[in-house]
Amino acid sequence: MTSPTDPLVALGWSDRWAALADAAAEELGRDDAVPGRVIRHDGVAVLVATAEWVEQRSVLPAVDPVPVVGDWVLSTDESVVATLERTSLLRRRDAMRDVEQPIVANIDTVVIVCGLDRPVKDGRIQRATAIAWDAGAAPAVVLTKADLVDDAEATAKAVAGANPGVTVIVTSAATGEGIEEVRRLGADHTVVLIGESGAGKSSLANALSDGDVAVVGAVRAGDAKGRHTTTSRELHPLASGGVLIDTPGIRSIGLWTDAESVAATFDDIETLAGDCRFSDCAHGGEPGCEVTAAVARGQLHPDRLDAWRSFSEEVEASERRAEEQKWRRPEAPPASKQGPRRRGRT
Incomplete structure (x- = not known):
């Protein structure tokens, strides 16, 4: 069990992370590796905080996924040897x-x-x-x-x-x-x-x-x-x-997401769409479209519907490109494991 006096608790340490760290260390056979959280990214190295120290560590090439700020990792005196399974x-x-x-x-x-x-x-x-x-x-x-x-x-x-x-x-x-x-x-x-x-x-x-x-x-x-x-x-x-x-200032936010996240962002439109006459309604003037009807009666701002269309098109284009790249490079390795991602509001 995690002790309330453990210095890592202030960084978000919990019994879940302790169990993952123990399992990862056993799988790697690294009893010299200690858990810590990445608190800053410094070029090719990361700054890791453990219960005993806060120091820079290089990242072994085999570590997948490559750790980013917020990741929990296993680290030795020389380098980061593992990234624990992410929650998000x-x-x-x-x-x-x-x-x-x-x-x-x-x-x-x-x-x-x-x-x-x-x-x-x-x-x-x-x-x-x-x-x-x-x-x-x-x-x-x-x-x-x-x-x-x-x-x-x-x-x-x-x-x-x-x-x-x-x-x-x-x-x-x-x-x-x-x-x-x-x-x-x-x-x-x-x-x-x-x-x-x-x-x-x-x-x-x-x-x-x-x-x-x-x-x-x-x-x-x-x-x-x-x-x-x-x-x-x-x-x-x-x-x-x-x-x-x-984080540093972000000038642009390109979407790297899927239709589910767009639906969560525009769940008012998704709710209205549930009452459309056709299940595949594109909300572009089809008869019985509840979404465009909501725009007509002032319940939904047309700019929001335009934003939903733009996001949906961007995600669809991204998915097409990803599919094309997969067929062009069949030998490419699978995407790095990112851990389970929750969907919708919590």
Whole structure:
């Protein structure tokens, strides 16, 4: 059984992870390997925190999947020798290549940080929500810098209306507004902050931790864009309980997901679709379409239906490309094991 005094408990250690670590060490025959969590990625090495030390370790080429921040691993004095089976993986499509880009692992909540000192874009929130559901994590939107605007609550209401079922919290690191609510959201969980550069992730991380865990940079007055003050993904245990992962600013969120995650992101449309006359209704003007009827009576905003179409088409195109690549390279090894991913809301 895990002891409450075990230093790893502050990083999210549990009996489940202890059992997985014991099994992996036995399978590898490595009684010299100790469990730890990856708290930062440093190029070709990772920074691992164990019960005894926090040190950089290289990763053996045979380790699959390659560990990312948030992973639990087995490590020796020289290197990481195994990655324990994940509970979740936040991932996106690489902006330069048509491949999966892992972001962080073993997270429970994805906090989508949006600064109120700039336009809050529904499309960006919906994309972040989709990759959160894909990971098996619960999405939440945190609107920062409420002290800089007069209509924060109106914006929050609009965001909540455009993203049904997603928690929306208004915060100000300067005044402390909403910080306790966000802290409760992450209590005894692993929470990752994602958002644009300058959106206020670092200030929020500092406010949540009651300390300076992240460097805060200036934001350009002309366009409210900030410098990338967080240069790498980094994990921080919180004194109030739970674990926080801060990330660098993300300019684009390419979808690397499936139809189920799109359905979870737009479950209001999926619910309406259940009453369509035809089970394969594409919601494009077919007779008896409840979705387009909801648009006509003002129940569903047409922009949300357009976003659903765009996401669905993007996922379908991705699946076609993946199938084509599989046939072109039949000798390719199977995808790295990522562990079971929960579906839908929890």
